[in-house]
Amino acid sequence: MAKARVPSHDEPISRPAGPAAGLGLDAEALGRLFPFHLVLDRQLAIRSAGAVLQRVLPALAPPAAFSDHFTVRRPALALDFDTLAAHTRTIFLLAARAAPDLILKGEMIPLKAGAQLAFIGTPWITDLTALPRLRLTASDFPVHDSVSDFLVLIQAQKTALEDARKLAEQLGEARDAALKASRVKSEFLANMSHELRTPLNAIIGFSEMLSTQTLGPLPEQYHSYADYIRSSGVMLLDLINDLLDLSRIEAGQYSLEESEVAVGPTLSECLAVVTTDAQRKGLKLSLEPGPRDLRLRADQRAIKQIVLNLLSNAVKFTERGGISVHVEPHRLGLDLRVVDTGIGIDPIIIPCLFEPFRQGHIGLSRKYGGSGLGLSICRNLVELHGGTIALASEPGKGTTATVRLPPGRIIAGG
Amino acid sequence: MYGLINKAVHDLVVSKFGEDKWTEIARKAGVTDPNFVSMAKYPDEVTYKLVGAASEVLGAPPAAILEAFGEYWTVYSAEAGFGHLLDFAGNNLVDFLRNLDNMHTRVQLTFPELEPPSFKVSEVTDKSLRLHYYSKRPGLAPVAMGMIKGLGKRFNTPVSISLDRGRDNGHDHDEFIVLYGEGARAVA
Numbered sequence: 135m136a137k138a139r140v141p142s143h144d145e146p147i148s149r150p151a152g153p154a155a156g157l158g159l160d161a162e163a164l165g166r167l168f169p170f171h172l173v174l175d176r177q178l179a180i181r182s183a184g185a186v187l188q189r190v191l192p193a194l195a196p197p198a199a200f201s202d203h204f205t206v207r208r209p210a211l212a213l214d215f216d217t218l219a220a221h222t223r224t225i226f227l228l229a230a231r232a233a234p235d236l237i238l239k240g241e242m243i244p245l246k247a248g249a250q251l252a253f254i255g256t257p258w259i260t261d262l263t264a265l266p267r268l269r270l271t272a273s274d275f276p277v278h279d280s281v282s283d284f285l286v287l288i289q290a291q292k293t294a295l296e297d298a299r300k301l302a303e304q305l306g307e308a309r310d311a312a313l314k315a316s317r318v319k320s321e322f323l324a325n326m327s328h329e330l331r332t333p334l335n336a337i338i339g340f341s342e343m344l345s346t347q348t349l350g351p352l353p354e355q356y357h358s359y360a361d362y363i364r365s366s367g368v369m370l371l372d373l374i375n376d377l378l379d380l381s382r383i384e385a386g387q388y389s390l391e392e393s394e395v396a397v398g399p400t401l402s403e404c405l406a407v408v409t410t411d412a413q414r415k416g417l418k419l420s421l422e423p424g425p426r427d428l429r430l431r432a433d434q435r436a437i438k439q440i441v442l443n444l445l446s447n448a449v450k451f452t453e454r455g456g457i458s459v460h461v462e463p464h465r466l467g468l469d470l471r472v473v474d475t476g477i478g479i480d481p482i483i484i485p486c487l488f489e490p491f492r493q494g495h496i497g498l499s500r501k502y503g504g505s506g507l508g509l510s511i512c513r514n515l516v517e518l519h520g521g522t523i524a525l526a527s528e529p530g531k532g533t534t535a536t537v538r539l540p541p542g543r544i545i546a547g548g
Numbered sequence: 549m550y551g552l553i554n555k556a557v558h559d560l561v562v563s564k565f566g567e568d569k570w571t572e573i574a575r576k577a578g579v580t581d582p583n584f585v586s587m588a589k590y591p592d593e594v595t596y597k598l599v600g601a602a603s604e605v606l607g608a609p610p611a612a613i614l615e616a617f618g619e620y621w622t623v624y625s626a627e628a629g630f631g632h633l634l635d636f637a638g639n640n641l642v643d644f645l646r647n648l649d650n651m652h653t654r655v656q657l658t659f660p661e662l663e664p665p666s667f668k669v670s671e672v673t674d675k676s677l678r679l680h681y682y683s684k685r686p687g688l689a690p691v692a693m694g695m696i697k698g699l700g701k702r703f704n705t706p707v708s709i710s711l712d713r714g715r716d717n718g719h720d721h722d723e724f725i726v727l728y729g730e731g732a733r734a735v736a
Contacts, residue, residue, distance in 0.1 A: 262632035272637050272647045282650075283657045285633060290658040293552070293629050294587045301583060 167276050170238055172253040173245065174200055176215045181250065186274045191232055204228045207237065219244050219251050227258060235264040256281050262289060316384070323381035330374050338367040376507040379439075380490055383514045390433040390518055394545060397430060398423035401459055401470075404441040411449050418456030424463060428547030430539065436515040440523075443508040444472040444535045451533070452476030467521070468544055470537040479527040487525065488513045512537075519543060549595045550659055551584035556624040557598050558582060560617055561606075569605060576601035586628070589661045592685065611690040618694025622702050634702070641703045641728050645669050645679060665692070675731025678712070682721040689714060689722045696726055706732035 159167070169186035179197040188194055194203050201213060207227040211217050221242060230236040240255015256279050257270065265271075265285075275282055344352060344360035352360065382388040398421075405419055412419050430437070441459070448457040455475025462469045479487070490510040509523075516523045520540045527533035561570045574582050577597040584590065599617070603610045626634050637651045638644035645667060652664035665683040681692045693709050700707030708727040713719050727735055 262636075265632055265636050271635070271639060271643065272651065273643060277650065282636070283654045285636065286651075286655050287658045289630055289633055290587060296629065297586045301585070304583065 167278070168254050169274060169276060170240075170256050172200070174215070174218070174251045174253065176249065178213065178215055178218075186270075187238075190236060190268055190270065191230055193232055203231055204238075205231065215251065218242050219248065226253065226255065228253065228255070233268065235267050259285065260288065320381045320385035323377055324385050324387060327374050327378035327381060331371065331378070334367055334371050334374065338364055338371060341367060376511060379511050380507050380514070383511070383518075388514075388518065390436060392431055392433055395430045395432045395434045395437055397428040397461055397468075397470075397547070398426065400434065400437060401441060401461070404438055404445055405459065407442055408445045408449050411446075412457065415449065415453065417449065417452055417454075420456065420458040422458065422460045424461030425547035428461065428463065428468075429545045430468065430543045431545050432519055432539070432543055433515075436518070440512045440515050440537060441470065441472070443512050444537075447508065447535075448472055448474035448476060448533070455532070463544060463547065465541070466538065467541045468539045470539070472535045473532065474534075475532040478529040478531050478533055479525065480529055481527065484525050484527065488523070549590055549592055550586065550662065551588045551590055552586040552625075552628060553621075554584040554590060554595055554598065555586060555628070556621055557595065557602070557617060558584065559624055560620040561602060564616075565606065573598060573601045573605045576605060587659075610687075614688060614690035615694035615697075618691035618696075619698040619701075621691070621695055622698030626702075639703070641699055641705050641707070641726075642669070642672060642677060644699060644703070645677070645726075667692075673731075675729060675734070676725060676727045679724045679726050680721055681724065686715075692722065693724065696724070700728065700732075705729050706736065708732040708735050 164171075165185050169184040171182075171184045172187070173181045173183075175181050175197075178200040180194065180200055180203070182196055183191075183194055191203065205228070206213060207229045209221060209224055209226070211221060219242065222244070224241065226238075226240055226242060228238040228240070230238070237258040238253070238255040239258035240253055243252045243254055244250075245252050256275070257268070259265065259281060262285060272282055341360050341363035343349065345357065345364050347357070379388070401421055401423060405421055409419060445457065445459070452474045453476065457472065457474045460469070460471040460473065462471070487509045490507055509525075513523050516537055516539070520543070522538050524536050524538075525533060526536070558570060558574075561573060570582070577594070577600070579594065579598065599610055599613050602608075602613050606613070622634070625631075633651070634644075637647045646669050648667045652662075652666070656662050656664060663684060665681060665685075665688070667682075668680040669677050670680065671678040679692075679696070681689065683692075689711060693711070696707055696709045705728050708731075710725050711722060712725045713723040715722055
C-alpha cells in the first residue's frame with residue numbers, strides 16, 4: 135500500500151478552495167475564537183485587538199503603535215513588518231508593557247495578501263496567582279484553548295508535590311519518634327541492667343558461701359539448693375551483662391578502650407575458659423595462632439568477648455568432633471575463624487542470628503539456653519573495630535564463624 | 549474517587565468533631581491507612597463507607613452528611629490549593645455554574661480516571677436558575693445541594709435550593725431550582 139505523503143515543515147498545507155478556506159467566520163465568531171488577537175498594519179499600528187485583551191489592557195486603543203504596548207521577548211528580531219511577517223511558524227512571546235504578568239504566546243499570520251499581519255495567541259500563564267492580577271476567568275478563554283487544561287495540570291502537580299512533602303514530613307516525624315523511643319528504651323535498659331546486677335551480686339556471693347559451706351556444714355538438701363541459687367544467679371548475671379552491653383552499644387555509650395593486644399595469648403585465654411565444658415562433652419579444642427608476634431590495636435575485653443562468645447556457641451552446638459580456632463593475616467586484614475563440627479545452621483536463618491532478640495524467635499534459646507544477644511553483641515563489637523563478621527554453615531556439617539578486622543588494626547606480625 | 553475527596557471528608561470530620569471521631573469513623577469504615585494521597589484513585593466504596601460510618605457515629609442521616617460534605621467541598625478545594633482555579637471558573641454564582649461543566653471536563657485531562665458529574669444551567673434570570681445535575685453515582689444529589697450552598701457563601705450571595713425533579717422519581721437526572729440574591733431573600 136502506498137504511504138500517504140506528509141507535507142514538509144515549510145510547505146504550505148493544501149487548503150480547499152472557496153468560502154470554506156476562511157471557515158466563513160464573522161467578526162463576532164473570530165473575536166470569540168481569538169479574544170487575545172492583534173491585527174497590525176505595515177506601519178505596525180494595531181488595527182484591531184481581541185475584546186478580552188482590550189479589557190485587560192484598557193490603554194490599548196487602536197490605532198495604537200504596537201511597540202508602545204508590547205515588546206517582543208522571543209524571538210530576537212528587528213521590529214519591522216517584513217521581519218515579523220517572515221517569521222511564520224515561530225513561537226512569539228509578546229510582553230505587555232502595562233501588565234508585567236501578561237505574556238502572550240502565539241504566532242504571526244500574514245493577512246490580505248501581505249498588507250496586514252495577525253498575531254494569534256493566548257496568555258502564557260505558568261503561575262496561577264497571575265490570574266486574579268490579570269482579572270482573567272475561564273469565560274475569557276475560548277473553549278479550544280488549552281491554557282485552562284494546563285492550569286489544572288499545574289495545580290494538580292503542586293498538590294501532588296505538597297502531598298509528597300507532607301507524607302515525607304510525617305514519615306520523618308514517625309522515624310524520629312521511633313528512634314527516640316528506641317534510644318530511651320536503651321537508656322532505660324542500661325540503667326536497669328545496672329540496678330539488677332547489684333542485688334544479683336549479693337545473691338551469687340552469699341549462695342556461693344552457703345554452697346562452699348564457708349560458715350559450717352549445711353544439710354545435704356540445703357547445700358544443693360544453694361548450688362541452684364548460685365548457678366541460676368550466674369546465668370541471670372550473664373543475661374544481664376549481655377543486655378547491659380547491647381543497650382550500652384545501642385545507646386551509643388560503648389566506647390572502645392584500645393591497647394596493644396597479643397593475639398596468640400588472648401586466644402589461648404579464651405580457649406582455657408571453655409576447656410572444661412568442651413572436655414565434659416569429649417570435644418577436641420585446637421588453636422592455630424598464626425604468626426607468633428601478631429599484635430592488634432583493639433579493645434582487649436571486646437576481642438575476648440567476641441571470641442568467647444563464638445567459642446561457647448561452638449561448644450554449645452557441637453556434640454561430636456571438635457572446635458578449632460584459626461588466625462590468618464592477609465592483604466585485606468586479619469581473619470579469626472572459629473570452626474566447629476556441630477549441628478550447623480540453616481543458611482536462611484543466619485541473617486536473623488545477628489539481630490538482637492531473634493534467637494528466641496527462631497526457637498533456639500528454649501532448647502539451648504542463652505539470651506540470643508551474643509551474636510548481635512559480637513557484630514556490634516566487631517563493627518566498632520571497623521570489621522565484619524560472617525557465619526557459613528550447613529545443617530549437620532558444622533559452622534565456621536569468621537571475624538575479619540581491617541589491616542589498620544594489625545600492629546605487628548601481619 | 550480521588551484521594552482528594554476522602555481527604556476532604558477527613559478534614560470535615562476533624563474540623564467539626566475532632567480527631568477521635570474521625571478515628572472511630574475510619575475504623576468503622578474499615579479504612580486502615582487514613583493518609584489518603586490526593587492524586588491517587590480509591591474505590592468509590594471507600595467514600596461511601598466513610599459516609600455510612602460517619603452517619604452512624606455522628607447520628608445524622610447520610611443525606612445530611614453528604615450535604616455538609618458538598619458545602620465543605622467548596623471551602624476545602626479552595627484551601628487545598630485549587631482556590632485560583634475556583635476564581636478562574638467565575639467570580640459570581642451564575643458564571644461559576646455555567647463554567648462548572650467545562651471545568652470538570654478540563655480536570656479530566658489531568659485526572660484521567662475521574663468520572664465527574666455533569667452540570668447544565670437553564671432558565672437563568674437575575675433571581676433564579678435551574679441546575680441540571682447528572683451523575684453516574686447514585687444518591688449524591690445532597691452533595692450538589694450542599695455545594696450550591698457553599699458557593700453562595702463563597703460569592704457572598706444568599707441561596708435557596710430545592711429539588712424540583714429527581715432521579716428518585718424516574719428522571720434520568722436531578723433538577724434543582726436555585727434562587728439567589730434577591731430571589732433567595734424573597735423566600736427567606
